[in-house]
Amino acid sequence: MKLTLETKAAWVGAALVVALMGVVGSIQHRYIARDVKTLLQAQQAALAESVADSLGDKVELYRGVLELSATPIDAALLSDEPRLRRFLTRATGLQALFEGTFVVSPSGDVLLSEPRRGDGRPINVADRDYFVGAMRTGQVSLSAPVMSRVRNQAAVLMAAPLRARDGSFLGVLGGGIEIERDNLLGRLGALPVGRTGHYEIVTRGGTPVYVAHPDRALLLQPERGGYGAGDIVTRKAVRNTDWELRAVLPAWEVEAPIQQAQRRLLLQLTLLGGAMAALAWLAMHRLLRPLTALHQAMRAWRASPDAPLRLQTTLRDERGDLAREFEAMVKEWRQRQAEVAAVSDAxxxxxxxxxxxxxxxxxxxxxxxxxxxxxxxxxxxxxxxxxxxxxxxxxxxxxxxxxxxxxxxxxxxxxxxxxxxxxxxxxxxxxxxxxxxxxxxxxxxxxxxxADERLKAVNAIFDATTDYVVQARLDGHLIYMNPAARRAARIGPHDAVGHRHFSEFHPVSVRERFAAEILPHVRQHGVWVGETAVIDGSGREAVASHIVLGHRGSDGRLSHFSAMLRDVSGERATQQEQRRQAATLRSVTEAIPAMVAAVGHDGRYRFVNSAFERWHGVSRDKVIGRTVREVFGDAEHRRHEAWVERVLAGESVRYEAGDAGPQAQRHLLINLVPLRLDDASIDGYVSVGYDISEHKEHAARLEALSRTDALTGVLNRAGLQHRLDKLLQDRRCGQLALLYIDLDHFKPVNDQHGHQAGDTLLRQFAQRIQALVRPTDSVARLGGDEFAILLSHLREPGNADRVAGKVVEAAQRPFDIDGLRLRVGASVGVVLAAVEEGARPDATALIAQADAMLYQAKRAGRGRHMLAASTWSELA
Incomplete structure (x- = not known):
């Protein structure tokens, strides 16, 4: 929402007033709060002192009553219980002040208690501080709060010495004030300070405990402290005791009137701020009314620049100055706009x-x-x-x-x-x-x-043509030479040609002919066409096709002429060169041993050499002009059809083709190259074939040697890998198994009997396992004493398990080597695989899993075989 200027001024003024009043109120609030707390502390101190004095007076009263009741008595009274009980009952005020009274012998035994106890068990209080104090000082003694042994209640006990008439010590008279009752101490714990404060009495000393407290559960418990940070706590000592009276007023009750005053102040500030904002808005609205009118006039002028302006220009202050300046600016702008419109229209x-x-x-x-x-x-x-x-x-x-x-x-x-x-x-x-x-x-x-388009078209033709185009005046001086003519004459593209004469580029015979024949013919007919000679920048003379055009001025007279020349000596030389190259190409194709044939885009032979005739046993006159299908039949045509389609699409291809000759299989390496014309279109192809039969036979022998183990005559690792890859690519293979074999205890044979004995043992073992498998299966030596068997086309997995068992048995039979009977063993790892569509195993992974199963067999104790439990899909 967009705020107007008067609204902003109103809010700013109100904010300043409220802020100022808030600062003053905050200062006053701080002083008032301090004074209120000081006053409360003084009042609470006076109240606590009054209560402490009152409590001290009452304790003194209790002491006096107890001391007055301990009048001298007859010593025989202590042994007469009825008389002693009547003595306690008649004691003045004793029963009214104390919850219980009792008489103790000098040894600390309780002789009598009132009210009477029901259990009758003996009680000794010789260890109590009040008894010890009365015995030692001979005066009234006040105890710390304890659990009374006489009444089994939390109480404060007083004791006064009891003497005979002759002054001798007879025992102690005691009274108890139970602190949980509604008495001197119980009423004090329930007495409030303010509305939520309280009184509490705590003993003084090393381990103070509560004597009175609103929470009865804290009585006789150690003093816990823990008052709030703002609580007012007043402490006063109680006279004639080792007690401390505390008056506690919570902080929130102290702060309550202060916070109430603060809320009233905030409300008053809010109301004052709103009133100030309204008054400031009204004042600013009246003061800024001319600016609002100016703003409306500016908006109307932008919407309709030609409309009359309504401005308050009579004011004698800044607002009037602004309106008058804007009016003058609009008049100047309208004048400039009128000038620009006039210039634009003209x-x-x-x-x-x-x-x-x-x-x-x-x-x-x-x-x-x-x-x-x-x-x-x-x-x-x-x-x-x-x-x-x-x-x-x-x-x-x-x-x-x-x-x-x-x-x-x-x-x-x-x-x-x-x-x-x-x-x-x-x-x-x-x-x-x-x-x-x-x-x-x-x-x-x-x-x-x-005009530019016409000139561009002519210039484009002249610039692009390879013909020489020149223009000259009638006196022979040149006016224009196109780029082709400049290149031939070795003149730069930007060099001036006005000083050059056309005769510099023709031999004398042509110059004479031009004057005698060509120019007169142009004057009469406007154009001459013929053949002349031209001399280029190197001085070479060449035959040229020559056209001369005459140009006439507005008066109809010949003003200048144009000449177009084409060097045709190159065409003639090219034709001669083409004939020579054709003869050379025929000689070369006849001399090389490769079979060469040229075939047109229609699939018909255009040329074959003698090697082609000898290979196929057919003469060229029966081949040229006919298609492959017509010469060699449909089968031969289909065998090469895919390659021919690729070469006719513009691709050079190379492939091998077999051919059954009269005595043996023959092999050809055929190269097909597109036959491209000058416009890059394909007009057929050239076929070059090489006889590679001998090379293929030699390569096959080398490949067989590279895949055979020289020691045992079985496949080596490369041969096994090749055989496994072929089986895995054959969907007809179905189930296959790979047995990974390692001879146990073979190293001692080499160490004790020599490597020759070890090699003989390896050959015999290879012969044994070859005898265990079918001709379609493969046996390989992977290196050292490791062998492998590849079983293909398995009908059931148990066949692989049985072959593995036979391999272990064959290895355990003794080997006869040069009169020695040597024993070894074998461990076998077996893995199965299924060659299926969409899930073909990887040969490397298969060999790795078989090797892993082999080592499981060795760890299990050797001389056994381990079959992988997982299916191929799980392996994948």
């Missing part, structure tokens, strides 16, 4: 202004006439363009707006039967770094564009 160029989106916001009369638009203006982006130009032009316009660059373009506009060509130039209009639109000009260049 200009022969089309002038316009457009928005960023391409919408025309202003156009002069010349612009409207050029585009065939009514005086009201175009009104929409692209309205002045032809429909087929609109989308591309608007896209170019938006791109220029993004880059903030000008636009230059030439467009065609149709006005009835007339088609006009317009040249548009515009530049970005940037105000304060922001793109506001574009301004530009439009010029009608229809006639100039037509």
């Amino acid at each position: 200009s022969p160029l089309g002038l316009f202004r457009a928005g960023v989106d391409g919408a025309i916001t202003y156009a002069n009369d010349a612009y409207l006439r050029m585009h065939g638009l009514p005086p009201a203006g175009p009104g929409a982006p692209g309205l002045w363009m032809a429909p087929d130009q609109r989308d591309a032009a608007l896209a170019s316009w938006r791109e220029a707006a993004q880059r903030r660059e000008g636009v230059r373009s030439v467009r065609c506009v149709q006005h009835g039967d007339r088609r006009a060509t317009l040249s548009l130039r515009c530049a970005p209009l940037v105000v304060d770094g922001r793109l506001e639109g574009f301004v530009g000009t439009v010029e009608d260049i229809t006639e100039r564009a037509a």
Whole structure:
């Protein structure tokens, strides 16, 4: 939401007043709070002192009553219980003040208690502090709060010495004040301080305990302290005791009146701030009314610049000055706009202004006439363009707006039967770094564009042609030479030619002929066509096809002439060279041992050499002009059809093809190369075939040797890998098994009997396991004493298990080597695989799993075989 100036001023004024009052109120609140706390502390101190004095007086009363009741008695009274009980009962005030009374002998035994106890068990209080104090001092003694042994209640006990009439010590008279009753101490714990405060009495000393407290559970418990940070705690000593009276007032009750005053202050500040904001808004609204009128006038002027202004220019302050300055500025702007409009309407160029989106916001009369638009203006982006130009032009316009660059373009506009060509130039209009639109000009260049197009077409032809084009005056001095003529004459592309004469580029015979024959013929007929000689920049003379054209001025007289020459000596030399190359190519193709054939795009033979005839046993006159299918049949055509399609598509291909000859299988390496014309189109292909039968046989022998173990004659690791890869690619293979074999205890054979004995044992073991498998299975030595068996086309997994067991048995049988009977063993790892569509095993993974199963067999004790429990899908 937009805030007006008067609203902002009102809020600022109200905020300042509220802030000032808040600071003053905060200071006053701080002083008031301090004074209130001081007053409460003083009042509470006076109250606590009064209560402590009252409590001390009452304790003194209790002491006096107890001391008065301990009058001298007859010593025989202590042994007469009825008389002793009547003595306690008749004691003045003793029963009214104390919850219980008792008489103790000098040894500490309780002789009598009132009220009477029901259990009758003996009690001794010789260890109690009140008894010890009365015995030692001979005066009334007050105890710390304890659990009374006589009444089994928490109490404070007083004791006074009991003497005979002769002054001798007879025992102690005691009374108890139970602190949980509604008595001197119990009422004090329930007495409030303020509304929620309380009194508590705590003993003094090393381990103070509670004597009185509102919470009865804390009585006789150690003093815990832990008052709040703001609590008011007043401490007063109780006279004639070792007690301390504490008056406790909670902090929240202390702060309650202060916080209430604070809330009242905040409410008053809020009301005051609202009132100040309203008054400030009314005052600012009245003061800023002329500025509001000026703002409305400016907005109306922007919407309608020609409308009259309504301004308060009579005010004699800054507001009036601002209105008068704005009125003067508007008058100056309207004058400049009128001048610009007059200049624009008088200009022969089309002038316009457009928005960023391409919408025309202003156009002069010349612009409207050029585009065939009514005086009201175009009104929409692209309205002045032809429909087929609109989308591309608007896209170019938006791109220029993004880059903030000008636009230059030439467009065609149709006005009835007339088609006009317009040249548009515009530049970005940037105000304060922001793109506001574009301004530009439009010029009608229809006639100039037509002339330029014609000239461009002629110049393009002259620049692109390889013919020599020159123009010369009648005196023979050159006016123009095209790039081809300049290159031939070795004249730079920008060098002047006005000082050169056409005779420099022709031999004497041609110059004489030009004067005697060619020029007169041009004067009469306007054109001459023939053949002459031309001399290039190196002095070489060449035969040229020559055309001379005459050009006449406005008076009809011949003013200059143009000559077009074409060097045809190269064409003649090329024809001769082509004949020579054709003869050379035929000789070469006849001499090489490779079979060469050229086939057209229609599939018919155009050429074959003698090697082709010898290989296929057919003469060339029966081949040329016929197709492969016609010469060699459908089977041969289908065998090469895919390769021929690729070479006719523009690809050079190489492949091998077999052929069953009269005595043995023959092999060809065939190269097919596209036969391309000068325009890059394919007109057929050339086939070159090499006899590689001997090479294939030699390679097959080397491959067999590379996959055979030289020691045992079985496959080596590479041979096994090759055989396994082929089986895994054959979907007909079905189930297969790989047995990974390692001889146990073979190393001692080599160490004790030599490597020759070890090699013999390996050969015998290879022969034994070869005898265990089918001819379709494979046996391999992987290196050292490791072997493998590849079983293919298995019907059930148990077959692999049985073969593995036989391998272990074969290894355990003794080997006879040079009269020695040597024993070894074997461990076998077996893995199964299924070759299925979509889930073909990996050979490396298969060998690795078989090797892992082998080592499981060794760890299990050797001389056994281990079959992988997982299926191939789990392995994958």
